[in-house]
Amino acid sequence: MYYKINTYGCQMNIHESEKVAGVLEKLGFSPVAEEENADIIVYNTCCIRETAEKRALGNIGSIKHLKKKKNNLIIVVLGCLTEQPGYIEIFKQEYPHVDIVLGTRNISDLETALKDCINSKRKFHSTGQTEDFLVKDEKLPVSRDSYPNAWVNIMYGCNNFCTYCIVPYVRGREISRPMDAILDEVKRCVAEDFKEITLLGQNVNSYGQDLNDGSNFEKLLREVAKIDGKFRVRFLTSHPKDLTDGIIDAIASSEKLCKFIHLPVQAGSSKVLKDMNRKYDKERYLELVKKIKDRIPGVKITTDIMVGFPTETEEDFEETLDVVRKCRFSNAFTFIYSPRKGTPAAKMQQLPYDLKKKRIMELIKLQNSITKGISKEYEGGIYEILVEDVSPKYEGNVCGRTDCGRLVTFPGTKDMIGSFVRVKITKSKSASLFGEIVD
Numbered sequence: 360m361y362y363k364i365n366t367y368g369c370q371m372n373i374h375e376s377e378k379v380a381g382v383l384e385k386l387g388f389s390p391v392a393e394e395e396n397a398d399i400i401v402y403n404t405c406c407i408r409e410t411a412e413k414r415a416l417g418n419i420g421s422i423k424h425l426k427k428k429k430n431n432l433i434i435v436v437l438g439c440l441t442e443q444p445g446y447i448e449i450f451k452q453e454y455p456h457v458d459i460v461l462g463t464r465n466i467s468d469l470e471t472a473l474k475d476c477i478n479s480k481r482k483f484h485s486t487g488q489t490e491d492f493l494v495k496d497e498k499l500p501v502s503r504d505s506y507p508n509a510w511v512n513i514m515y516g517c518n519n520f521c522t523y524c525i526v527p528y529v530r531g532r533e534i535s536r537p538m539d540a541i542l543d544e545v546k547r548c549v550a551e552d553f554k555e556i557t558l559l560g561q562n563v564n565s566y567g568q569d570l571n572d573g574s575n576f577e578k579l580l581r582e583v584a585k586i587d588g589k590f591r592v593r594f595l596t597s598h599p600k601d602l603t604d605g606i607i608d609a610i611a612s613s614e615k616l617c618k619f620i621h622l623p624v625q626a627g628s629s630k631v632l633k634d635m636n637r638k639y640d641k642e643r644y645l646e647l648v649k650k651i652k653d654r655i656p657g658v659k660i661t662t663d664i665m666v667g668f669p670t671e672t673e674e675d676f677e678e679t680l681d682v683v684r685k686c687r688f689s690n691a692f693t694f695i696y697s698p699r700k701g702t703p704a705a706k707m708q709q710l711p712y713d714l715k716k717k718r719i720m721e722l723i724k725l726q727n728s729i730t731k732g733i734s735k736e737y738e739g740g741i742y743e744i745l746v747e748d749v750s751p752k753y754e755g756n757v758c759g760r761t762d763c764g765r766l767v768t769f770p771g772t773k774d775m776i777g778s779f780v781r782v783k784i785t786k787s788k789s790a791s792l793f794g795e796i797v798d
């Protein structure tokens with residue numbers, strides 16, 4: 360019996376799909392590449408923007424034909440999309456071929472749901488926070504699929520309620536995992552030969568605030584860095600309002616902690632940041648970036664930026680461009696603001712799509728020129744690279760990343776995946792770097 364998981368959205372979803380795979384493999388199912396050959400098809404959905412939601416719903420809708428051909432096929436939908444008000448009804452009414460719907464904190468219900476579905480053809484819908492979520496989640500088996508990287512959750516949910524964002528509504532309030540459980544998991548991953556650990560949370564810097572036992576993110580980082588073995592540690596995602604000096608110093612002082620911070624700015628204008636409820640202004644963000652660069656030599660900072668927030672004027676957008684020029688981000692993920700039902704910003708007067716499109720094009724053009732300039736600075740340098748995979752584009756090559764997250768392609772073979780090599784950068788092209796191994 361075979362399963363196929365389709366994952367949409369962020370690293371949190373990618374990792375949660377590894378838990379879903381763990382449950383399915385424990386029940387005796389094996390992964391398969393083609394949906395046609397699967398007995399269970401899972402959609403792990405995202406709703407952060409309308410496009411993500413539409414893509415998932417479109418694919419869920421179009422699988423109907425397969426269900427008609429194959430009566431025993433089980434279709435499971437889980438993740439953020441299912442937690443929006445009214446969506447269980449939508450699945451019942453408009454997608455009756457879907458058998459199981461599970462919320463963001465209900466992966467532990469999958470086993471029961473599947474057994475019910477197989478034995479008595481019963482449909483199963485469960486969303487909404489469960490009381491003992493963490494206890495059940497800790498017990499889930501994980502089938503890791505991103506060697507040499509291992510994703511490790513440190514917390515779930517978000518308390519920030521940025522006015523554009525649906526995440527706090529669909530993923531609930533922050534719950535931190537106990538520090539011991541995280542450290543045990545990291546140790547297990549290192550013992551299993553994983554070479555990169557990425558600590559995951561919607562806002563990792565506020566880790567521990569709900570535990571009331573003195574745990575915080577700085578302590579966690581310092582403890583993870585003490586674990587023996589040759590491995591790297593990354594973390595996603597940081598909120599500028601909670602990035603303390605202690606966290607910056609911890610990164611600066613440890614070999615294991617990557618000199619890399621993903622620090623979403625979202626917008627450059629202090630007025631728009633206020634309207635977004637981000638709790639910092641342009642000056643504070645710029646000061647923070649300066650402090651990080653001063654204290655962590657060689658650090659690279661990436662960011663998320665949105666254009667077209669309802670109150671963004673042309674002058675506000677100019678402030679975003681100004682921040683991008685001043686910060687020289689190593690990379691920026693840029694988004695057109697997408698109104699999400701139930702969030703405060705969705706109720707505001709919206710900007711025309713053409714204007715948003717024009718702004719994002721200008722932003723992308725600016726960032727591309729910065730990324731290109733930063734790539735050039737790598738040329739001639741020698742960097743330690745963790746080999747991740749064979750190159751999908753260049754035969755006879757492998758690709759891997761620098762400590763600060765830059766992708767490098769160089770001649771190599773599959774058996775090198777998971778090893779650290781020293782590579783001299785010989786050429787750069789936009790965001791891509793090319794090189795050769797040196798001894």
Ligand code: 5AD
Nearest residue numbers: 407523524623663664694695696697
């Ligand atoms: N529209 C567009 N982008 C969004 N993001 C979050 N909510 C929205 C939205 N409604 C972006 C933010 C966040 C990233 C993961 O997605 O930039 O950092």
Ligand code: SF4
Nearest residue numbers: 517519520521524526
């Ligand atoms: Fe959304 Fe803001 Fe929470 Fe990030 S910090 S998940 S943008 S509400």
